[in-house]
Amino acid sequence: MTMLTEDRGLARSKSSGGVKVGRPSFLWSLPAVVYFALFALLPLGVVAWLSFTKWNGIGAPHWIGTANWKSIFQDPVMIKSFKITAILTVLGVVTQTPVSMLIGVWAAGYQKNRAILSALYFVPLLMSAAAIAIVWFSLLNPYFGLPHELHFVFGGSLFNHGYLFSSQPAAIGVLTFVGMWQWTPFHTLIYQGGARAIPEVLYQAAAIDGAGRYRQFFHITLPQLRNTMVTSIVLMVVGGLTTFDSILILTQGGPGTATTSTSYYMYVQGFSDFNFGPASVIAVLLVVVTTLVSIALVRATGWDKMRSTQEGL
């Protein structure tokens, strides 16, 4: 995980005798910092302020103290949305990780056929989330789409007799599947890059010891992909916690509120009901949770150990 090892560069230059000439000053980073602060961090400050106000989009927000914070936790839809978000996130990670890891490791080989296939895997990556959701929605039309054409597959109760948007399990299944279709190529690439970075010498040594392919996978590939997995899973979790486009287009949070995730509920609160105060409370919670989850995941999986596997090689 190159991104987390900035100390490496510093350490190297220190040992090089500290030539002072030609080093850029802090000012070089200023434009990026100011820009990022203005359009990404400033809104975080504003949203924190809005969470203590009442505002319906007309006129100016006015301060009402902690009322929004108190009421949001008594809102049953909100409580339910936490559960739905957690389910969607976990399902996303457990479905996308094995597939993208296996295909990524497989595609890391330099064979010609693998290269061609990996180029084809890419197609979903070129499509916007909106386009993907629209195409799948049209394909899953119960009367004129795949459920109708492939009735022998979709006719059973597993797929709610083809009415995929009418039951909670089926709708969650659709969201998970479409998410998988959309994101697996991206994570496959991450794993492909990770697998290619594993030193060949490790496999050669294992082969000399008589280890077969499966032992090699579990004893070399998997441990070596540890940091890659962390990166990939962090991205999946943050993405899963904030899934929005596909819910808006595919299920609109329904049936009823059965797929109303926390971030979709924030949109409904803000831009459909014009309760911008409660919507801001949800936004603040989202930032806190995604930040904590990323930090926790990085640390729980041994951030410092990761660095040593990398530097030790």
Added chain:
Amino acid sequence: MSAARQRPNWAAGVLSTLWLLVVLAPVYVLLKAAFQTQAAYSAHGPLSAPSDLTLSNFSLVFHSGFLRFFLNTAVITVAVVVIVLVVVPPAAYAIVRNRSRTVSFVFRVFLLGLAVPISAVIVPTFYIMNKVNLYDTLPAVILPTAAFSVPLSTIILTGAMRDITTDLFEAMALDGASSWGTFRNLVLPLSRGGIATILVFSALNAWNGFLFPLILTQSTSSRVFTLGLFDFSSTSGIDAPAVCAAVVLSIIPILLVYLFARRWLIRGLMGVGGK
């Protein structure tokens, strides 16, 4: 390559072929439907063989104002890329070569910035853009979209610049080169790959952006492609083939970029996972 790794891996081969089918089936439907008449599509179903081919879906799409949406998206994409290319390389250079604590703070802020989801800022961004009278203009979409490309771009480019060896920097310093001279004559030429990667990335993000345009624009004159698509699919009893044609059109520019910059795109994506 060891002998063990060269034996065909049947399990992985079967799995990847299966997954390929899952990936390609909708792509087939998409391409076929885009050229099929609506009557044929509804009569024969999505998976049927191509029949009753026509170009009328595309002309319908163009008559629904998509040319304008294309143009808006292109303007946004170019502007976002320009902003990213102006602010990110100097910052990455400073992060790689400046040892001060301030600069390492900067890097940490960007790292944490990665965890900030776009959906968390839509309410305040809407509020701010309204306040400064930018609501429903292209800059309202450009400014935050570029900002959310900055952290990842900086991290990717920092990774690329670290590959420039210390010896080269020292040689420049011994020649008495200024920061600017080093940046222009050494850093920029040697991190071309990284720059291409962040260019492709920020372009992809801007081109496919949905949430910011959804919240920050409204009129037809500032509508972007993704929203036009969304609108198109949710108004009137619109037909699936026309929607497919619109989707196909939306992919073409990205496909071109992909064909020309495939190497950088893949390298960049792989770089996310570390090397």
Added chain:
Amino acid sequence: MVKSRNWLRRGAATTAMLAAGTAIAVSAGASSAKTVGSAASGRPAGKINVLVYGDAQNSAEQYAVAAYNKTPEGHKVKAVLSTIAGQYYQAKLQTIMSSSKAPDVFFNWGGGSIAQFQKAGLLLSLNSFFKSNPKLKSSFLPSILKAAAIGGQYYGIPMRGTQPVMLFYNKSLLSQDGVPVPKTWSQLVSDVSTLKSKGVQTPIALGGKSQWPTLMWFEYLYDRVAGPSLVTDALAGQKAVWNSAASKKALSDIAQLVNAGAFGQSKSWDSVNFGSEPSSADLVVNGVSAFELMGSWDYSTIQSDGSTATGTAPANGPGAAFVAAGKLGYTAFPSVPGGKGNLADLAGNTENYYSVLAKTRYPDAVADFLKVMYSSSFVKKELALGNLTTTKNTPSLISGATAPYLKWQYQLVNKAPAFQLSWDQAYPQTDSNSIHTAVANYFDNLNQSQYISAMQKLQPAS
């Protein structure tokens, strides 16, 4: 290890500080930007923006804009039409009304849908328009104009038609299966079971995914069972009425129909939209369903089903053929024996209106644009779409293919003792999502107490 913990903590602290610091900077910046904005008036020059609900009926609005732009006034100040897709219209409207992008003239439902805007001083009273051009007032039915008046000031000019909700049906499917057009609730229930036995899986088409179509079943059953007073009382703040015996009777009648599989099996209605695929109109046109309860605009929605025509071109899809072949039937909502409501009571939308932004730069141009609304050429365009306009000369202008539909509708509206405004229009916009969720959940779970408590949480404006 220690180091890593530190950078996380310091990084987080820096982020928080930057956020707080910039927040202060921005509130200062924002307030200065505000003064700049109001000084420069902020309204576009040389044009008036007209914003309407995007659906199958926009061809008449396109005609109106073009007609105005051809007049001498229109050459000076152009009217520019834009649309927002139906289901997002109301939400988007509210987000832009106080911005610099607010439309000069915009579509709405009168009553509750503009109350908040009026309260915030965003609307122009049309009384001055009426003074300078009395025909703008006298051309329309007074009761309809009043539905968009607040405190003696008029805020809306009718621009589509009155929209009672009625029961549409597929004539050929009914006659093929030997099913009579239902006049009573029990007839409807027995029709449903006959259709089911003949293999019609979804006798009644319902766009449950869009949620608001579901509400129409509640509006009519509450009227037929309890009479119009129940909802009037609820809107006056008497929340207990939702828990009354009549309310529960209406709910159990709905449950009877849902349980009979009238709307399909496996909650299939939740996979159907109104107006976009897979749409309830698709189901009626393609003979999947026999009935649909919908507003009068469904005539043009069905007509344009599957149509690839855009703009002002006539509809050319299967829906157009269906209507042209005379297969589309329509009838009033059945009576419920023993109920308090009158068979002739209606539910629906009174009208759609154009309201005017107080800040508009060209009030005179807007007044000229609004003149088009009572011109006979425009009225004829609306009538051709099946919209029953509310100008006084409407009866004399009815002709052509839609004449029987419109004459029947005219009679229906004329003799209706009560016209229940759609609940989601009668309640403030902030409650509309809660109402939709409550009715959608009731269809899914048939849980009376959950529904009743949801309705009791609503906050009527009065």
